[in-house]
Amino acid sequence: xxxxxxxxxxxxxxxxxxxxxxxxxxxxxxxxxxxxxxxxxxxxxxxxxxxxxxxxxxxxxxxxxxxxxxxxxxxxxxxxxxxxxxxxxxxxxxxxxxxxxxxxxxxxxxxxxxxxxxxxxxxxxxxxxxxxxxxxxxxxxxxxxxxxxxxxxxxxxxxxxxxxxxxxxxxxxxxxxxxxxxxxxxxxxxxxxxxxxxxxxxxxxxxxxxxxxxxxxxxxxxxxxxxxxxxxxxxxxxxxxxxxxxxxxxxxxxxxxxxxxxxxxxxxxxxxxxxxxxxxxxxxxxxxxxxxxxxxxxxxxxxxxxxxxxxxxxxxxxxxxxxxxxxxxxxxxxxxxxxxxxxxxxxxxxxxxxxxxxxxxxxxxxxxxxxxxxxxxxxxxxxxxxxxxxxxxxxxxxxxxxxxxxxxxxxxxxxxxxxxxxxxxxxxxxxxxxxxxxxxxxxxxxxxxxxxxxxxxxxxxxxxxxxxxxxxxxxxxxxxxxxxxxxxxxxxxxxxxxxxxxxxxxxxxxxxxxxxxxxxxxxxxxxxxxxxxxxxxxxxxxxxxxxxxxxxxxxxxxxxxxxxxxxxxxxxxxxxxxxxxxxxxxxxxxxxxxxxxxxxx
Amino acid sequence: xxxxxxxxxxxxxxxxxxxxxxxxxxxxxxxxxxxxxxxxxxxxxxxxxxxxxxxxxxxxxxxxxxxxxxxxxxxxxxxxxxxxxxxxxxxxxxxxxxxxxxxxxxxxxxxxxxxxxxxxxxxxxxxxxxxxxxxxxxxxxxxxxxxxxxxxxxxxxxxxxxxxxxxxxxxxxxxxxxxxxxxxxxxxx
Numbered sequence: 001x002x003x004x005x006x007x008x009x010x011x012x013x014x015x016x017x018x019x020x021x022x023x024x025x026x027x028x029x030x031x032x033x034x035x036x037x038x039x040x041x042x043x044x045x046x047x048x049x050x051x052x053x054x055x056x057x058x059x060x061x062x063x064x065x066x067x068x069x070x071x072x073x074x075x076x077x078x079x080x081x082x083x084x085x086x087x088x089x090x091x092x093x094x095x096x097x098x099x100x101x102x103x104x105x106x107x108x109x110x111x112x113x114x115x116x117x118x119x120x121x122x123x124x125x126x127x128x129x130x131x132x133x134x135x136x137x138x139x140x141x142x143x144x145x146x147x148x149x150x151x152x153x154x155x156x157x158x159x160x161x162x163x164x165x166x167x168x169x170x171x172x173x174x175x176x177x178x179x180x181x182x183x184x185x186x187x188x189x190x191x192x193x194x195x196x197x198x199x200x201x202x203x204x205x206x207x208x209x210x211x212x213x214x215x216x217x218x219x220x221x222x223x224x225x226x227x228x229x230x231x232x233x234x235x236x237x238x239x240x241x242x243x244x245x246x247x248x249x250x251x252x253x254x255x256x257x258x259x260x261x262x263x264x265x266x267x268x269x270x271x272x273x274x275x276x277x278x279x280x281x282x283x284x285x286x287x288x289x290x291x292x293x294x295x296x297x298x299x300x301x302x303x304x305x306x307x308x309x310x311x312x313x314x315x316x317x318x319x320x321x322x323x324x325x326x327x328x329x330x331x332x333x334x335x336x337x338x339x340x341x342x343x344x345x346x347x348x349x350x351x352x353x354x355x356x357x358x359x360x361x362x363x364x365x366x367x368x369x370x371x372x373x374x375x376x377x378x379x380x381x382x383x384x385x386x387x388x389x390x391x392x393x394x395x396x397x398x399x400x401x402x403x404x405x406x407x408x409x410x411x412x413x414x415x416x417x418x419x420x421x422x423x424x425x426x427x428x429x430x431x432x433x434x435x436x437x438x439x440x441x442x443x444x445x446x447x448x449x450x451x452x453x454x455x456x457x458x459x460x461x462x463x464x465x466x467x468x469x470x471x472x473x474x475x476x477x478x479x480x481x482x483x484x485x486x487x488x489x490x491x492x493x494x495x496x497x498x499x500x501x502x503x504x505x506x507x508x509x510x511x512x513x514x515x516x517x518x519x520x521x522x523x524x525x526x527x528x529x530x531x532x533x534x535x536x537x538x539x540x541x542x543x544x545x546x547x548x549x550x551x552x553x554x555x556x557x558x559x560x561x562x563x564x565x566x567x568x569x570x571x572x573x574x575x576x577x578x579x580x581x582x583x584x585x586x587x588x589x590x591x592x593x594x595x596x597x598x599x600x601x
Numbered sequence: 602x603x604x605x606x607x608x609x610x611x612x613x614x615x616x617x618x619x620x621x622x623x624x625x626x627x628x629x630x631x632x633x634x635x636x637x638x639x640x641x642x643x644x645x646x647x648x649x650x651x652x653x654x655x656x657x658x659x660x661x662x663x664x665x666x667x668x669x670x671x672x673x674x675x676x677x678x679x680x681x682x683x684x685x686x687x688x689x690x691x692x693x694x695x696x697x698x699x700x701x702x703x704x705x706x707x708x709x710x711x712x713x714x715x716x717x718x719x720x721x722x723x724x725x726x727x728x729x730x731x732x733x734x735x736x737x738x739x740x741x742x743x744x745x746x747x748x749x750x751x752x753x754x755x756x757x758x759x760x761x762x763x764x765x766x767x768x769x770x771x772x773x774x775x776x777x778x779x780x781x782x783x784x785x786x787x788x789x790x
Contacts, residue, residue: 435752
């Protein structure tokens with residue numbers, strides 16, 4: 001068979017153009033020698049759409065697995081978040097995941113929740129939700145101007161909805177001809193671009209006054225900043241027309257432009273890679289690039305710092321606006337999608353689990369000790385905090401969430417041990433994941449022995465890591481996904497169901513011998529799988545119960561992998577035990593370390 | 602100003618890098634062309650050497666330098682695959698169809714019936730198995746070298762190669778029929 005394989009080697013007979021290859025290498029080295037840019041390859045127009053789809057997947061799957069009827073609003077994470085330094089308030093502004101966008105108007109913050117189809121009015125001085133308005137549209141974007149709110153809807157091939165806050169209703173829908181891009185209220189009218197590269201000017205009464213070419217990316221220095229779709233040159237733009245500044249954005253996927261510390265800042269919104277923001281002088285030129293987290297998604301200026309939310313590795317990066325130096329990287333639990341400033345505080349939306357967190361920018365926020373951003377690993381992150389003489393704790397997330405999701409647990413455990421959350425977003429190749437982890441541990445001197453903690457699908461890579469290892473002192477599996485669950489789910493889900501569910505199959509794995517093991521299961525008595533799966537997905541009645549049984553069998557199977565195991569049920573918790581009941585995970589790890597948490601109060 | 606002139610490099614480093622390129626560019630390119638189409642292969646191979654330049658001091662000064670380069674190529678190609686898979690899922694969602702696996706260069710060359718069966722069997726395996734078989738059969742690496750590329754120990758490589766081989770055999774027999782499989786024919790020849 002091996003001989004036969006050699007006969008079908010695709011490289012056989014392929015001629016190598018050495019000169020061409022060398023020329024390409026030299027071209028790359030030219031870039032590398034100057035400033036190591038994160039993006040030397042051309043961007044592709046499908047990227048934003050592809051990323052949007054990944055977002056949809058990442059939203060639906062956790063909703064399916066973690067929703068417990070109406071109980072979702074009472075996640076323990078609401079309380080647990082207060083244990084993180086700098087957290088001033090936690091507001092559950094709407095149910096479920098999905099993209100949030102902000103507009104701040106004095107003491108009022110307007111928040112759109114795309115999947116919940118809601119517009120939420122928040123009083124930022126009282127930290128309260130004042131009113132929730134249902135909006136019959138998928139909205140990603142909100143602008144205040146002319147006495148109205150302007151909602152950017154992706155429905156009906158793209159439209160902007162005029163919302164009257166005095167009546168609490170949408171009173172006008174203006175077709176955009178394509179999905180909305182950037183929007184700003186400027187010179188007494190709404191400026192909004194669409195994905196066809198058209199820039200529309202709309203008066204407060206809803207009349208389209210002009211349509212020109214351009215992609216609106218933001219407002220800074222009393223001007224709009226607009227990219228020419230053909231040349232990819234960005235110019236400042238006032239009501240009188242284009243100004244003198246010209247900045248090439250070729251090779252970037254500019255998501256946001258703003259001013260801060262007297263500079264112009266561009267956020268490169270390529271969510272498929274380690275993020276970056278770029279600083280320019282007001283008049284253009286003098287660019288400086290700063291690497292931030294994986295999937296940089298939004299930024300804001302506050303207190304002389306630029307704060308960047310990165311959605312995939314779930315971090316908030318603080319950069320000194322004057323020096324462009326990274327000052328801190330703070331992990332937050334759940335998709336750290338959007339950040340804004342209001343009432344002197346930072347407001348960060350955690351798309352999952354759907355919470356708005358108010359942070360004191362002057363507080364000593366939790367920081368990551370070492371941030372591994374390595375081009376070879378391409379997005380693989382190892383976020384380490386704490387220290388100690390005992391074993392190192394490795395936290396392994398599910399494929400759809402980032403390492404920041406562990407932050408509450410990580411903060412608790414860091415008092416007793418070196419704790420590293422790790423992973424790469426959308427990484428479902430468990431073999432590759434373990435290889436990356438081993439290399440990162442070696443390269444950055446994170447020594448064992450290790451206690452492995454895995455959530456959900458992370459159990460696959462954790463078992464691979466433990467297979468044959470002599471440096472593993474204990475394993476905690478947090479609601480591990482049952483072997484064969486993906487296949488069963490695929491079998492039971494109707495074709496019309498809005499999700500696919502893929503899991504890496506590492507083949508047959510061995511057991512854990514006598515390595516101490518704790519298996520934490522979610523509360524199957526209130527499990528969404530049993531209660532509402534059939535209704536939500538349109539599956540044949542009984543399907544949810546069948547999945548629940550499979551999950552239960554999976555928990556028993558995992559408990560049988562070690563001769564020294566015990567099982568724990570996180571009462572009242574859904575699948576997201578790391579958010580719902582972080583204390584149980586902390587206690588389980590401490591127990592393996594022979595420690596106990598100090599009783600609070 | 603050509604790109605090279607803005608790079609300040611020491612003569613020693615440049616000489617070492619040039620030697621590395623001369624010695625291994627063919628292996629790196631072949632590694633890539635076995636897994637990607639030709640235009641992507643050249644792009645990724647050049648990226649591998651760009652990484653090598655930045656990390657020149659970490660590259661072993663032995664025969665293992667090739668393995669080091671292939672390990673980098675493995676990571677970069679893996680990311681390329683994942684990007685394709687994401688796009689595949691997007692296309693599938695838009696068209697209402699199930700996603701297809703990305704078709705790699707190893708598809709194009711195979712013509713005859715048995716090779717076609719082998720190709721189908723290979724394609725039906727999961728990517729981790731395919732990669733192991735490619736590394737053994739096409740890139741000609743030892744189990745120890747594969748372990749370095751994938752970051753796993755040699756014993757684990759041996760076990761997994763053996764399993765991958767069994768799974769390929771099973772899939773091939775399913776497609777082509779056990780009585781006429783390659784090894785049966787080879788044995789009777």
